[in-house]
Amino acid sequence: MKRALLWTVAGLVVLVYAFPFVYLVLTSLKPPVDAIAVPPTVLPQRFSLDNYRTALAREGVADSFLNSVSTAAITTVLSLALAVPAAWGITRYRTRAGRVLLAGSLLVRMTPAVAIGVPLMGIMGGLRLSDTPTGLALAQTTIALPLAIWLLASFFESVPREIEEAALVDGCSRPAALWRVILPVTSGGLAVTGIFAFLASWNEFLFALLLTSLRAQTTPLAIANLQTQFGLDWGPMTALATLYSLPAVVLTLLLQRRIVAGLSLGAVKG
Amino acid sequence: MSERRYALLLVAPAAVVLLGLVGWPVVRLLLDSLYTGSGLTGARRFVGLDNYVDALTDPAIRAAAGRTVVYTVTVVFAELVIGLGMALLFHALGPRSRMLQTLFLYPLMIAPVVAGLLWRFLMIDNFGILNELLYRVGLVDSPAAVSWLSDPDIVLFSVAIPDVWLTTSFMTLVLYAGLQSIAPDLYEAARLDGAGGLRMLRSITLPLLRPVIAVALVIRGVDAARAFDVILVQTDGGPQSASETLSLTVYKTMVTFNDPGTAAAVSTMFMAVMMAVALVAARTLWSDR
Numbered sequence: 001m002k003r004a005l006l007w008t009v010a011g012l013v014v015l016v017y018a019f020p021f022v023y024l025v026l027t028s029l030k031p032p033v034d035a036i037a038v039p040p041t042v043l044p045q046r047f048s049l050d051n052y053r054t055a056l057a058r059e060g061v062a063d064s065f066l067n068s069v070s071t072a073a074i075t076t077v078l079s080l081a082l083a084v085p086a087a088w089g090i091t092r093y094r095t096r097a098g099r100v101l102l103a104g105s106l107l108v109r110m111t112p113a114v115a116i117g118v119p120l121m122g123i124m125g126g127l128r129l130s131d132t133p134t135g136l137a138l139a140q141t142t143i144a145l146p147l148a149i150w151l152l153a154s155f156f157e158s159v160p161r162e163i164e165e166a167a168l169v170d171g172c173s174r175p176a177a178l179w180r181v182i183l184p185v186t187s188g189g190l191a192v193t194g195i196f197a198f199l200a201s202w203n204e205f206l207f208a209l210l211l212t213s214l215r216a217q218t219t220p221l222a223i224a225n226l227q228t229q230f231g232l233d234w235g236p237m238t239a240l241a242t243l244y245s246l247p248a249v250v251l252t253l254l255l256q257r258r259i260v261a262g263l264s265l266g267a268v269k270g
Numbered sequence: 271m272s273e274r275r276y277a278l279l280l281v282a283p284a285a286v287v288l289l290g291l292v293g294w295p296v297v298r299l300l301l302d303s304l305y306t307g308s309g310l311t312g313a314r315r316f317v318g319l320d321n322y323v324d325a326l327t328d329p330a331i332r333a334a335a336g337r338t339v340v341y342t343v344t345v346v347f348a349e350l351v352i353g354l355g356m357a358l359l360f361h362a363l364g365p366r367s368r369m370l371q372t373l374f375l376y377p378l379m380i381a382p383v384v385a386g387l388l389w390r391f392l393m394i395d396n397f398g399i400l401n402e403l404l405y406r407v408g409l410v411d412s413p414a415a416v417s418w419l420s421d422p423d424i425v426l427f428s429v430a431i432p433d434v435w436l437t438t439s440f441m442t443l444v445l446y447a448g449l450q451s452i453a454p455d456l457y458e459a460a461r462l463d464g465a466g467g468l469r470m471l472r473s474i475t476l477p478l479l480r481p482v483i484a485v486a487l488v489i490r491g492v493d494a495a496r497a498f499d500v501i502l503v504q505t506d507g508g509p510q511s512a513s514e515t516l517s518l519t520v521y522k523t524m525v526t527f528n529d530p531g532t533a534a535a536v537s538t539m540f541m542a543v544m545m546a547v548a549l550v551a552a553r554t555l556w557s558d559r
Contacts, residue, residue: 003363006362010356010359010360010363010367010370013352013356013359013374014374017374017435020377020388020392021376021377021380021388023392023399036397037397038397039397040397040398042399083284085283086281086283086284089276089279089280092277093273093276093277093280095274095277095278095281097277097278097285100285101281101284101288105288108288110492110541110544110545111292111296111541112496112516112537112541112544113496113498113517114498114517114521114524115295115299115520115534115538115540115541116291116292118302118524119299119302120295122298123294139291141291142288142291145287174276199379203379203382203384205382220383223383224502232387232390237391241388244381245381245384248379249376249379249380252372260375260447
């Protein structure tokens, strides 16, 4: 009896949290006029893909997907390439430099993006990287890298010292031991960290707003730009938002257990 | 090569990149805050701390600072209450609630821009589904009863809803992991002593969960205080600046009013206050029991 009540309460809260996204997807499948009908209905009365057609036909929208993918890919690779040695150095050798870096990346997390975004505009201009996926990816690395260092450090924490020592005894050099022995053992943690770095870039908006204009525009900007002088183009917005969120949502559902492990590890241990 | 050297070599690249991409911009920010004049026209003049004085005496900026505090407290408090409730529920229901947990997790992966626009769509006057549903259930007496995003008295709380929706599951996840690390014998012993559910929550669960709650609160507090895109796409800070928090003020001072000096001064103080508050909060919540 009491358990049934608990299940009901939990189910209701989850339903409330699930509703907005379900409604987004359902609305995207309505004809554009029905999307803003008064009074609104939850279920589509008629089915149509017009919102998707309109949204994708907009200038720059298709390109923005490419930009989002390449920016997120560069951010992920760069963050992992830097975070793997750094996190290993921090957890395995426990030097003062490591502690400083760990504390430093926590401070970076507290820096408002809007504060460093403006100076970064000037710096990217100087490097001739304005309005390029590489420039944007460098800026987003300031978000993804500290996150990756913290996550990987907590994953490496659970690797027994003996594994590295055994590899060294077998004649491996230290870098080779990291690359060929430690990384394979922690591949799950590496994957989770990669996903978080990717999503940090995929969902990022402020740096994209400040550092790109038309050429390197990512999709979050394209979605926000569906704003017209008559207000927002709601139907196409729902279509584009659905397309952009779907990969992330599907990924969560598939990799739920690993993502949970990564998130709670990072926060509880950190 | 000595172990120390090798360790230094491992952390150096990441440190250099963070110094270049965050440290250097912060230095430039500090320098900018000491000058006046627009960066575009090139006419810059050293003014010392004048920008700070201007910012601190500007009623609009002070109001934005106040709103940032209200917004942050609202978001974090709502998330803690719902998040802790759900963590306790999932914990009580056991592994069979995994399906529900997965469904509850997904908003975490959605872009804040999308969340902001989506909720603006749900709360919009006229064709918003939120009022319509509240009306059908009988909670309000007309579909136009609440002007979520156009009533200056409530807008600051309305714009916080998507932020809460996005990250409550983060709170739940972290607290749930914390709950699982509490030894079951403690509850067993308490039950033998005749303690009820509420008593156990107050005397065992909450005190033992305290460090975990502290970490979650600080992380989420820092993020909520910096919120930008969620608010920008919902109201752009309006109506009448009623939902304009400091991140938006800095952005507008810079981009709309082209006043990099004041923007830099506000950013600098914002950053300093946030670090100080986070440190103090982490200390007090973490250590004394």
